[in-house]
Amino acid sequence: MQVYKPLFGLCLTAVIITIAPLFWHIRHRNFPAIFLIFWTLIQCSFQLACSIIWGGEDVETMWDGHIFCDIDVKLLIGTGVGILGSVAAMARHLAMIMCKSSLVYNTKAGRRKQLIYDILFAFGTPIWIMSFHYLSQTNRYDIMQYSGCLATVDNNYLSLFMLFIWTPIWGLVGCYYAGMTVYRYFLIRREFREVLQSSQSGLTVARFARLLIFCYLVIGVSFPLSIYVFYLNCVAGFHAYSFEAVHSMMDFQTVRRYPAESPLFDSWQGFVIAFLLFFFFGIGSDAIDMYRTWLVSLGFKRVFPKWKWLNQKPQSTGLTGLYGTGDESLETKFGTMQASILQKSRAE
Incomplete structure (x- = not known):
């Protein structure tokens, strides 16, 4: 068994350095950040395993990935939208804090309501995508050298509205709330400290700024990537949906294998987000x-x-x-x- 060392080293580092930010956010009950770390750890952990299993030169003779890849592809198709949804939830909190009339954190009912929103933002759409993936799944999965398990999706109009469109949408939602936060800050900048204190969010000025900059950077990494993937799917073209046509293209148990010169570009996303998490929350x-x-x-x-x-x-x-x-x-x-x-x- 050969290991693709660059990806293995980066993913292993990513898993290790996210442990401290995870404990830090658990201690302070920052649930959107906890959910973001959860999705990041899933992406990095599975990519770490794939770099070990399929890091060799002859992908045709390697393990077929049964069971492991079945779980992997379902989780990974929800990871991208889960990351953007979690960041959108973080940005939403900051925007609400900037609203002087917001008393959301002053009551238990308000905090409970926000937690429900956070869970829906971070897990609602990923669960939706995982649930409906089978409708457009042409075969069990594919395997690519270095990158490992790949989900298969037929480019039909059902896939467009059920699967592909959600990562750009959540990226736009995150951009909206992040932009709204800055806009509201300039409206109340003279009263900023008082508003922050009266919100009972528990955030200091430094932590508020840290969270806001972090949101912008994660959106800056994930949103363009989601737009690019959406563009590639659009360029490939869409056709009318037919359940029979999708599942008659090939034997569903087929596992196709592809050689590659390097991992797919989105294999590095988890490491970048993990590094940002550690830089902002692991060295303070x-x-x-x-x-x-x-x-x-x-x-x-x-x-x-x-x-x-x-x-x-x-x-x-x-x-x-x-x-x-x-x-x-x-x-x-x-x-x-x-x-x-x-x-x-x-x-x-």
């Missing part, structure tokens, strides 16, 4: 404190007693994220664990 002061907490809990303080460990009380942000209550205590599970470890550290 909060993340550094979290790393130190992990090292102390693993006993590194006893091994290196002269190092400066967690000798200062971590800053209480007065937040638990977009769904927090604004309580000054560290009320989340991870925050409570960190506070306990810090107390033991100071006692030693």
